Amino acid sequence: MELEEYVKNELDGLKRTSTRFLNTMTQQEIMWRPACGCNSMGLILFHVARSEDSFVQARLLGKPQIWESGKWYNKLNMQESETGSHYTIDQVNAFPVPDMKDLLDYYDAVRAGTLDYLKGLTPSAFDKKVKLPFGEFTVAGVLSLVVSHTAQHMGEISYLRGMLRGMDK
Numbered sequence: 001m002e003l004e005e006y007v008k009n010e011l012d013g014l015k016r017t018s019t020r021f022l023n024t025m026t027q028q029e030i031m032w033r034p035a036c037g038c039n040s041m042g043l044i045l046f047h048v049a050r051s052e053d054s055f056v057q058a059r060l061l062g063k064p065q066i067w068e069s070g071k072w073y074n075k076l077n078m079q080e081s082e083t084g085s086h087y088t089i090d091q092v093n094a095f096p097v098p099d100m101k102d103l104l105d106y107y108d109a110v111r112a113g114t115l116d117y118l119k120g121l122t123p124s125a126f127d128k129k130v131k132l133p134f135g136e137f138t139v140a141g142v143l144s145l146v147v148s149h150t151a152q153h154m155g156e157i158s159y160l161r162g163m164l165r166g167m168d169k
Contacts, residue, residue, distance in 0.1 A: 003126050003140060004118050010147045015111060017154050018045070021161050022104070031097045032164055037089040041157045042097030046076075048153045049107040050084030052146050056114045059130055060142055066113050072106045114146070 022030070022041070030042040039047075050067065057065045067073060073080045076098040087095070097103070126140040137145070 003123065004121050007143050007147065008115060008118055011111065011114065011150075014147070014150045014154055018107070018157070021154065021157050022100070025100065025161065027097075027100055029161075029164055030100050030103075032160070033092075034160065034163060037092055039092060039156070039160075040095070040097055041160050042100065042103060043092065043095045044153050044157050044160075045103055045107060046095075046098070047084045048150050049103070049110045050082070051149060052114060053110045054083070055132075055142055055146050056110075056117055059132060060139060061117060066106075066109050070106075070109055072109070075102055076106060118143075 022045070025041065030045075031040050033040045053065045053067050057063050057069075063069075067082075068080065073082060077096070078098070098106075121139070126138060126143075128139045130137055130139060130142055132142070
């Protein structure tokens with residue numbers, strides 16, 4: 001199996017997982033937080049999408065993020081400068097969870113951009129070095145980070161969903 005196919009399979013599996021967790025959730029449920037200062041499912045999903053957008057579009061491709069090029073900040077009623085990360089407790093508590101359909105549409109647009117990027121990679125391109133704020137990585141390393149980061153946060157969403165209503169309800 002080629003590395004491109006492996007990464008695509010991992011991303012497809014994570015998308016199936018997120019769909020299973022989120023497809024029956026109401027807007028109120030994705031906004032729910034178990035306590036002050038805790039993330040909602042909506043905030044976590046937003047963070048995952050913004051992070052993948054930043055890693056792939058800005059860092060790997062050197063292009064404007066889909067957030068900017070698609071004017072998703074307007075569609076989600078947020079500031080263009082919204083990064084989806086490094087929030088204070090007050091910012092977490094005040095986070096305006098966008099409409100779930102719109103949030104999932106943004107996540108899907110980001111993922112489509114990632115999959116388009118993968119299609120064009122040659123095996124040697126995975127070895128190219130990329131500088132991130134926290135170190136130098138190969139393209140393969142950045143894509144591994146995207147997969148593991150998404151998986152970690154999907155686990156958090158699953159846990160919150162389980163706390164709220166259980167997985168089978």
